[in-house]
Amino acid sequence: MQRIQQLVSHLTPTPTGLSALERKSPDDVVITMAIRSPLCKAKKGGFKDTRTDELMTEMFKKAISYSKVDPAVVEDITVGVVLAVGGLYAARQAALTAGFPDAVPISIVNRFCSSGLMAVTDIANKIKAGQIQVGLAIGVESMSQDPDAGVPPASAEIQAHVAAQDCAMPMGWTSENVASDFNVTRERMDEFAARSFQRAEHADKTGIFDGEIVPFTAFVRNPKTGEQSTRxxxxxxxxxxxxxxxxxxxVRPAFPQWGKGHTTGGNASQVTDGAAAVMLMKRSKAEELGLNILGKHITTAVAGCPPRIMGIGPLYAIPKVLAMAA
Structure with missing residues (x-):
């Protein structure tokens, strides 16, 4: 009987492409929860008075509430965060305050704009490696609370290296470099930005975001009296x-001193406060716990590019991840 099964297995074509990606296995890494806070304008939006550790605490509370998983079942947590001073201390304190047992470990990861995605990747890879079965990934940032400490003075050797110095330049400069090097016109940028706003407006009005946004408690602080309330x-x-x-x-250019001055407050990305959480686990564990499976994590690819045009990073990473998933 075993020999027959081996022959049948040998004759059955191995799935490739989309069929292979959709194939279900007990060892798959699956997503059972994906939620986020509202995304609010830094310095003047809904979270302008809410500190990073407070955003973390609220996100952890929501993760416990919405995941339908006993927090003691979570075997590791990774938090993607960039600006917070003492980020790991804040993350650990927030997790404990929210209700995670002290036996649940935690770490943080910083890959700038993709830090939240790297938190997901870190947890997914640990599940694939068999180190854990259940993990939580969180991304959080308060641009309102940005300490604006800047980059510390570099060594003489680094200062003499052009590409290394480019790493510390503002994003507005890199945006103008991309527009200039790749001939991206102001009209194309504004057209794309307008379409993005129109789609977001449609999604907001029709409730498309309702399934992912969870109500979030924010702090309101009176700068004169120090009085504090919540909403x-x-x-x-x-x-x-x-x-x-x-x-x-x-809209007038935001960085007329660089390039062609195509980047504006209308077509640039918003400076944002917010948080998100993703619960991942082995498919067999999700089925054991009776959880709804939202999706399957396949793989992640990262790639570097010249710092002066860092905005084109996905141009290199996307082909890599598609090749890995083929």
């Missing part, structure tokens, strides 16, 4: 209703 935020507050390309074309 609940339920919606993104950075969507600009009625945005058009024609309207964006009227």
């Amino acid at each position: 609940v935020i339920t919606k993104d507050d950075g969507i600009r209703y009625g945005t058009t390309k024609e309207g964006l074309l009227k």
Whole structure:
């Protein structure tokens, strides 16, 4: 009988492409929860008075509530965070405050804009390696609380290296470099930005975001008296209703000193406060716990590029991840 099964297995074509990705295995890494806070404008939005550790604590509380998983079942937590001073201390304190047992370990990862994604990758890889069965990935950032400490003075050797010095340049400079090097016109940038705002407006009005946004408690602090209160935020507050390309074309350049001055406050990414959480585990564990499976994590690819045009990083990473998943 075993010999027959081996022959049948040998004759059965091995799935490739999409069929292989969709094939289910008990060892698959699956996502059973994916939630986020509303995304709010830094310095003036709903979370402007809410500290990073407070965002973390609230996100951990929501993860416990929405995951339908006993927090003691979670075997590791990774938090993606960039700006927080003492980020690991804050993450550990927030997890304990929210209700995670002290037996649940935690770490942080910083890969700038992709830090939250790297937290997901870190947990997924640990599950694939058999180190854990259940893990939680969180991404959090308070741009309002950015200490703005800047980059410390570099060594003489680094200062003499052009590409190394480029690492410390502002993102507005790199944006203008990309626009100039790749001939991205102001009109194309504003057209893309307008379409993005229009899609966000449609999603907000029709409830497309309702399944991912969870109500979030924010702090409100009076700078004069120090008095503190709370309120609940339920919606993104950075969507600009009625945005058009024609309207964006009227916005003045934000960085006229660099390149062609195509980047503006209308077509640049919003400076944002917010948080998100993803629960991952082996498929067999999810089925054992009776959890709904939202998706399957396949793989992640990272790639480097010249710091002066760091915005094109996905151009290199996407082909790599598609090749790995083929």
